Amino acid sequence: xxxxxxxxxxxxxxxxxxxxxxxxxxxxxxxxxxxxxxxxxxxxxxxxxxxxxxxxxxxxxxxxxxxxxxxxxxxxxxxxxxxxxxxxxxxxxxxxxxxxxxxxxxxxxxxxxxxxxxxxxxxxxxxxxxxxxxxxxxxxxxxxxxxxxxxxxxxxxxxxxxxxxxxxxxxxxxxxxxxxxxxxxxxxxxxxxxxxxxxxxxxxxxxxxxxxxxxxxxxxxxxxxxxxxxxxxxxxxxxxxxxxxxxxxxxxxxxxxxxxxxxxxxxxxxxxxxxxxxxxxxxxxxxxxxxxxxxxxxxxxxxxxxxxxxxxxxxxxxxxxxxxxxxxxxxxxxx
Amino acid sequence: xxxxxxxxxxxxxxxxxxxxxxxxxxxxxxxxxxxxxxxxxxxxxxxxxxxxxxxxxxxxxxxxxxxxxxxxxxxxxxxxxxxxxxxxxxxxxxxxxxxxxxxxxxxxxxxxxxxxxxxxxxxxxxxxxxxxxxxxxxxxxxxxxxxxxxxxxxxxxxxxxxxxxxxxxxxxxxxxxxxxxxxxxxxxxxxxxxxxxxxxxxxxxxxxxxxxxxxxxxxxxxxxxxxxxxxxxxxxxxxxxxxxxxxxxxxxxxxxxxxxxxxxxxxxxxxxxxxxxxxxxxxxxxxxxxxxxxxxxxxxxxxxxxxxxxxxxxxxxxxxxxxxxxxxxxxxxxxxxxxxxxxxxxxxxxxxxxxxxxxxxxx
Numbered sequence: 001x002x003x004x005x006x007x008x009x010x011x012x013x014x015x016x017x018x019x020x021x022x023x024x025x026x027x028x029x030x031x032x033x034x035x036x037x038x039x040x041x042x043x044x045x046x047x048x049x050x051x052x053x054x055x056x057x058x059x060x061x062x063x064x065x066x067x068x069x070x071x072x073x074x075x076x077x078x079x080x081x082x083x084x085x086x087x088x089x090x091x092x093x094x095x096x097x098x099x100x101x102x103x104x105x106x107x108x109x110x111x112x113x114x115x116x117x118x119x120x121x122x123x124x125x126x127x128x129x130x131x132x133x134x135x136x137x138x139x140x141x142x143x144x145x146x147x148x149x150x151x152x153x154x155x156x157x158x159x160x161x162x163x164x165x166x167x168x169x170x171x172x173x174x175x176x177x178x179x180x181x182x183x184x185x186x187x188x189x190x191x192x193x194x195x196x197x198x199x200x201x202x203x204x205x206x207x208x209x210x211x212x213x214x215x216x217x218x219x220x221x222x223x224x225x226x227x228x229x230x231x232x233x234x235x236x237x238x239x240x241x242x243x244x245x246x247x248x249x250x251x252x253x254x255x256x257x258x259x260x261x262x263x264x265x266x267x268x269x270x271x272x273x274x275x276x277x278x279x280x281x282x283x284x285x286x287x288x289x290x291x292x293x294x295x296x297x298x299x300x301x302x303x304x305x306x307x308x309x310x311x312x313x314x315x316x317x318x319x320x321x322x323x324x325x326x327x328x329x330x331x332x333x334x335x
Numbered sequence: 336x337x338x339x340x341x342x343x344x345x346x347x348x349x350x351x352x353x354x355x356x357x358x359x360x361x362x363x364x365x366x367x368x369x370x371x372x373x374x375x376x377x378x379x380x381x382x383x384x385x386x387x388x389x390x391x392x393x394x395x396x397x398x399x400x401x402x403x404x405x406x407x408x409x410x411x412x413x414x415x416x417x418x419x420x421x422x423x424x425x426x427x428x429x430x431x432x433x434x435x436x437x438x439x440x441x442x443x444x445x446x447x448x449x450x451x452x453x454x455x456x457x458x459x460x461x462x463x464x465x466x467x468x469x470x471x472x473x474x475x476x477x478x479x480x481x482x483x484x485x486x487x488x489x490x491x492x493x494x495x496x497x498x499x500x501x502x503x504x505x506x507x508x509x510x511x512x513x514x515x516x517x518x519x520x521x522x523x524x525x526x527x528x529x530x531x532x533x534x535x536x537x538x539x540x541x542x543x544x545x546x547x548x549x550x551x552x553x554x555x556x557x558x559x560x561x562x563x564x565x566x567x568x569x570x571x572x573x574x575x576x577x578x579x580x581x582x583x584x585x586x587x588x589x590x591x592x593x594x595x596x597x598x599x600x601x602x603x604x605x606x607x608x609x610x611x612x613x614x615x616x617x618x619x620x621x622x623x624x625x626x627x628x629x630x631x632x633x634x635x636x637x638x639x640x641x642x643x644x645x646x647x648x649x650x651x652x653x654x655x656x657x658x659x660x661x662x663x664x665x666x667x668x669x670x671x672x673x674x675x676x677x678x679x680x681x682x683x684x685x686x687x688x689x690x691x692x693x694x695x696x697x698x
Contacts, residue, residue: 064446068488070507070530072549083488083507083530091405094356094379123572
């Protein structure tokens with residue numbers, strides 16, 4: 001497990017927010033990118049793209065790159081990074097006054113994890129940029145043909161914002177079914193239904209999804225389902241899903257630490273993202289955390305309010321998650 | 336940082352301004368058509384300027400006005416006759432340096448970002464990065480004489496061996512070393528189990544130092560490349576690997592390395608099992624952005640994002656601290672012969688310091 005402080009300079013004016021744009025081939029990423037570049041949002045946006053020439057706009061700040069995955073010696077999945085981003089962003093940041101926001105477009109078949117991990121692992125990216133959000137564009141009609149693809153599932157699992165695009169091509173009932181399915185995979189993401197990737201810029205840029213100071217926002221319906229035991233029939237599930245744990249009681253820090261270390265060591269590769277707010281025994285402040293695979297970032301947050309119910313809320317998004325076991329192991333961490 | 340102990344010996348001689356972050360500084364040789372202490376500098380805004388300097392009198396001569404595409408690499412051929420520049424635009428431009436510099440070639444490589452270029456130590460051969468390839472271009476014939484395929488990744492660094500017999504190219508998983516005698520022959524492969532981001536061949540030709548992406552440094556003995564020494568335990572990204580040009584008692588030059596704010600100087604140890612012994616110097620308050628040993632001595636100058644240039648006397652204490660770039664320094668280059676060095680700043684500052692009295696312990 002690697003402990004990092006992803007957002008320790010979040011408030012720093014010099015830090016450039018970064019949006020990672022993912023989506024299967026043909027989902028509408030380029031349409032969205034063109035929209036971001038032409039929209040009058042008063043921001044100077046620099047873009048790193050994988051397929052040069054697709055963008056129909058002449059822009060000094062469009063940089064082309066070939067995705068280059070660098071793995072470290074030790075084979076740890078969290079140490080898999082994008083070598084090209086380290087090289088290019090390091091150079092772009094020398095003129096950080098030239099742009100206010102950076103968008104990184106990934107290829108349709110990309111696993112988003114190495115991009116996100118690069119922001120945790122590289123010194124310059126950690127100190128000079130802040131990951132704002134992972135935005136995934138989904139082709140509402142054709143996604144049904146791609147559920148077998150690991151990449152399509154992972155792009156949804158890692159997302160903070162999901163656009164269900166091309167809504168004009170599908171029936172309302174099918175769209176509802178799709179949204180429900182995606183919600184079960186990723187309970188944390190904000191989901192928008194779009195046509196031609198039309199969405200408010202405020203929903204895309206400046207989301208601060210990786211900022212620990214932002215409250216954990218869960219879909220209340222999902223939580224209800226989860227608490228009433230309406231979870232899926234398979235205990236071991238190959239498909240990506242979300243597990244939410246809501247528990248009263250105070251957490252024993254040492255026990256939690258031990259459990260978390262062991263969990264990330266054994267299941268890190270299957271846990272894509274996690275987030276949580278914890279009530280630590282003997283602490284007046286909330287403890288907030290997030291994780292990407294084996295990377296873990298946590299710290300005390302604001303004090304609990306007098307009228308607030310002190311409880312623990314955790315969300316895991318991953319593959320092969322055993323919901324009952326996770327809940328049981330978490331309960332064993334209570335003081 | 337610790338306070339200055341020694342008497343001040345370097346004083347600012349002149350200061351000029353570029354329009355943005357200084358990305359390269361190159362001193363011109365004595366027989367160039369410009370005065371003896373002239374230099375070239377480039378910026379992230381794309382300008383390239385000759386600063387013709389006599390004493391504190393400076394006359395800027397623009398080779399290229401700002402283009403908005405950064406210049407990332409700037410290098411002078413061994414004779415000082417040609418200067419080459421590469422950067423974000425993908426163009427490699429070569430000028431003949433004369434009283435009125437003349438652009439003699441422009442090699443177009445867009446959309447590749449040409450961020451490394453190095454001249455052969457004794458011939459007019461220029462090697463530059465081009466995505467996953469390195470091209471070697473001959474200034475005498477205006478021809479590309481070799482296109483070398485690194486394959487594993489984009490080329491991250493390039494260095495000639497000091498004799499000019501070989502060209503080393505680094506990237507993901509290691510270093511490939513081609514022989515100039517036969518560009519078509521398979522390169523020697525030196526494996527590095529992550530990615531080699533920075534390489535430097537020692538001036539005696541015996542060692543290649545590699546700064547790696549997993550926060551390790553490898554030192555490869557060229558005669559025995561299979562078993563490199565590996566230094567680890569650094570607190571951050573390896574930013575610099577820089578050799579002194581003078582051999583010490585053990586017959587090897589010193590190697591200075593930096594990661595985050597800290598600087599380590601490595602000395603070859605007589606005991607093979609120890610290999611290299613590191614001495615941690617004091618720290619900057621922010622990232623060390625550039626460092627170089629003074630030619631012919633073991634006086635190390637480092638430039639930091641904290642806005643300080645530090646001269647490390649006798650490798651253990653601070654000889655002098657200088658400032659002049661409130662937004663932090665980015666570059667530093669010693670004059671090859673004279674007692675002067677130049678440092679560039681992140682907001683375009685360009686400052687030359689000159690030794691005004693020979694300080695004890697230098698050289």
